[in-house]
Amino acid sequence: EIVMTQSPATLSVSPGERATLSCRASQSVRSNLAWYQQKPGQAPRLLIYGASTRATGVPARFSGSGSGTEFTLTISSLQSEDSAVYYCQHYNNWPPHTFGQGTKVEIK
């Protein structure tokens, strides 16, 4: 089973500043990596797939990069509505398609 490790656990960022979230895979997942945003009381929402492709309707301030074992989600200019927990997930092989433990983004 591939282990996904996210850092940091919590990130506190001022509005308008950049937020950088990391995700590391225990072995290569090529570009088969997704990022999700989850707000309290809601289901996760797909932000990024294929490591760098924004899902439909996702604002351009969200971007993803990386391949292999190291990945980054960047929020270029943090908005108040971006306060949430962010998860990475690989989908490189069967099974399971494991998730990271999440990074909580707080507005400073």
Next chain:
Amino acid sequence: EVQLVQSGAEVKKPGESLKISCEGSGYAFSNYWIAWVRQTPGKGLEWIGIIFPGDADLRYSPSFQDQVTISVDTVINTAYLQWSSLKASDSAMYYCARHNSAYGDYDAFSIWGQGTLVTVS
């Protein structure tokens, strides 16, 4: 509108059986893999297993194999997750989620159900 609608919250006792559902609408149900995901405060999001409604091809996480059963009814466009004997540790929020693209084995989840809270006590 493409959506997955899950059955309501359940409160059960240890040892009881349970089957929760996930109905898809607004798309070709048979052509997209549907997965089940567990969420607990302690362990975050856990991938349970996945089924392709078109041919009932089924994959389980080793952690959940023999613990749950995933099935599908394509006549009513519904996927199921069931337990034969619940444990307190099964208490969690359960989500169904659909692959982003049709047919592909490996994909992200672009459509999620609203979640079903299962409490075993």
